[in-house]
Amino acid sequence: MIPNPGTARRELANLGNALTLAERGLPRHTPAELMAWLVHALALCPGSIGDALLFEICGTATDARASDADKIAQIRKGWAAVVRAQFRLRGLTVVGGGGERRARAA
Numbered sequence: 319m320i321p322n323p324g325t326a327r328r329e330l331a332n333l334g335n336a337l338t339l340a341e342r343g344l345p346r347h348t349p350a351e352l353m354a355w356l357v358h359a360l361a362l363c364p365g366s367i368g369d370a371l372l373f374e375i376c377g378t379a380t381d382a383r384a385s386d387a388d389k390i391a392q393i394r395k396g397w398a399a400v401v402r403a404q405f406r407l408r409g410l411t412v413v414g415g416g417g418e419r420r421a422r423a424a
Contacts, residue, residue: 323408326362330404333359333397340390349389353379356396366403367396 333355336347347355353376360367378384378392 322362326359326404329355329359329362330397330401334401337390337394337397340386341394345386345390349379349386349393352390352393356393356400359397359400363400363404366400371396371399 333352336352336355339346340349340352356375357372360372375392375396379389381389
């Protein structure tokens with residue numbers, strides 16, 4: 319169970335925005351910082367990602383031979399896994415919206 323679903327949603331939304339900037343070539347965070355952010359988000363969403371996937375992502379994110387684009391792509395994969403797991407549990411919820419409004423998936 320998530321201790322505070324609102325905090326988890328905000329962390330996931332902010333991480334998603336940071337990943338989008340990094341993918342567009344406007345990084346504000348290094349791949350190492352993004353990986354640490356993903357691990358923090360996982361702590362807020364226990365059970366959302368398997369250990370095997372987490373170790374794979376960490377391995378790539380810390381590999382000196384991997385490019386930053388590859389590292390960011392792997393971190394995005396982990397982020398997407400967490401978002402999918404949370405969607406299955408709670409559906410889509412507007413971050414920063416009024417209260418507990420639900421958005422309908424198209």
